[in-house]
Amino acid sequence: MLRDSSGFATLDAKIHSAITNVLEGDFARQMDTFKEREGHEGRYVRGRQILWRLDGYLATNALHGSVYDMEDLLNVVMVNDNLVQFIRNWDTVLSGIKKTPSDDVLESLFHRQVNKNKALAHDVAIYERAIDGSPEKTFEFLYKAANRHINAKRLEKNRDRMAKQAAAGMPSAPAPLKRVPKGFCIDFVRKGSCSKDNCPYKHEKPEKPRGRAQVECKFFKQGRCNKGYADP
Structure with missing residues (x-):
């Protein structure tokens, strides 16, 4: 009997949940009536019962050509x-x-x-x-x-x-090498240390330029400015 879930409790629960969530229309109303009737008798409707009734409902409609028209x-x-x-x-x-x-x-x-x-x-x-x-x-x-x-x-x-x-x-393209100002040790600037003995270059971090880069004054080129360089 489909009312007996012995050995099929998990399956019954999954079928019941899956079908109930998508039921609509005339068959859904039929199932509501069936559940009420079974509830009055103290019985719980099993998932396999709903599946069996759904199969019969579709088969009956198909015989009458009323699945779709x-x-x-x-x-x-x-x-x-x-x-x-x-x-x-x-x-x-x-x-x-x-x-x-x-x-x-x-x-x-x-x-x-x-x-x-x-x-x-x-x-x-x-x-x-x-x-x-x-x-x-x-x-x-x-x-x-x-x-x-x-x-x-x-x-x-x-x-x-x-x-x-x-x-x-894909690996990203390597970042462009940082330009090291003239007179500074490349290894020290980029790696923070230098392994060379008696390295003639500066072992310190160059200061970052502040503000906008300075350009040569156009008036100085014309001999009409005594500043030489000025902020643009």
């Missing part, structure tokens, strides 16, 4: 030019229809939604210029064009991600 397909529309979401919804509904509509019907419905999509403008233009009966004037042509675009964008995104990951793993 043409009304659902008519309600699949392009929102905010989101081609990926539109194709996902289209495929979901179409796969749940008991009897697939003819290609002419699919072509008309599909074209109505993608004809203003910016990403498919080129393909739609080819479709609209094509002669009736040609391969370009079909539902298959439009559908494949939409999926080509989605796959190309997905590939581009994957390449960008891989490029960023590769760039992040």
Whole structure:
């Protein structure tokens, strides 16, 4: 009996949590009623019970052709030019229809939604210029064009991600060497010490220049300034 969780307590809990979080519509209402009835009898509804009832619910609806119907397909529309979401919804509904509509019907419905999509403008233009009966004037042509675009964008995104990951793993370029003023020991300035005996250069840190660098006074060049150098 599914009411008995012996040996399946963890599985029952996981199934119950997963299904309950996504239930909606008519089946959700049926489950609420079932839980109330079981609760009055002092019984707790197990996850496997819900799963078994869900399987029966979908099977019954499928037999009656009511998982999805043409009304659902008519309600699949392009929102905010989101081609990926539109194709996902289209495929979901179409796969749940008991009897697939003819290609002419699919072509008309599909074209109505993608004809203003910016990403498919080129393909739609080819479709609209094509002669009736040609391969370009079909539902298959439009559908494949939409999926080509989605796959190309997905590939581009994957390449960008891989490029960023590769760039992040590359060693950064070494910092440019600090210029040492004339007369100062290079090792002492850069490393803080010098191992050379009798090094003739200064073993101290040079002072950093303050303010803006001084330039030669243009008036001095003309012989009209006695300062020689002045702040710019």
